[in-house]
Amino acid sequence: MARMHTRRRGSSGSDRPTVDEPPEWSDVDADAIEERVVDLAEQGHDPSQIGMKLRDEGVQGTPVPNVKLATGKKVTEILEENDATDDLPEDLRNLFERAVRLREHMDEHPGDAQNKRALQNTESKVRRLVEYYRGDVLAEDFKYTYSVAQRLLEE
Template sequence: MARIHARRRGTSGSVRPLRTEAPEWSNKDKAEIEKIIVELRKNGMSSAQIGLVLRDKHCVPSVKLATGKRIEQILADNSLASEIPEDLRNLIAKALGMRKHLEENNKDLHNKRQLHLTEAKVRRLGKYYSNTGKMPADWTYKPETAEFLLSK
């Protein structure tokens, strides 16, 4: 499959081994894992950071295998899920950083092109989330209100 904004093929990557249950050496206590996830979220960590902490410090290679739920599902059950999905939030933050750079360096054409491509990804992803019901149906990306969206 090809890249979105480049005329080249994608690179192959490693695939996680197929497992149907958590390994013997891992932490399998569902209640403890969910408690750790809730605590880490209350400390301000994103779901990706929570997954890394669980893997590195608490011997949980896969939250889904250990608990039967994804991290986002556990956060939603405890009403701690964010309004904007994490991948969309990261793209908006990236576009916001590019806009700040372009205010100081308005002749940076490479950055201007990359900003257009990043905002196209934001719109495409926002449309997907609004069509699947994870975000409001009337949600649209506006660069002027992007900083306000990230402050929530």
């Protein structure tokens, strides 16, 4: 499948092997994993960073290759149960940060056509993702603007 904003097709990559149960060498208790996930979230880590830390550092020295296999729940589900989630989903927050950064760059360098296109593409992705989250995570009348994104990132 082609990428969203290019004519290229993207590179193929390896897929994770289909496994139904965690490996035998990773026998960490599910409750210990959930406690570690909440601790990492309280330290300010995003769900993707939490997954990488559990993979690399583990819980009590034992790596956790896949949180969902070990606990039966995704990292975001664990965070929702323990009321440790952010206001914005991680992917939308990252796009907001990129759009704000590009807009500030465009204010300083108005002739930068390449970054002008990057800003248009990023804002297009933001609007598409806002439409996906509208009603569930975001309010029904939420509309993306630069000032709204700036205000949400400051909170």
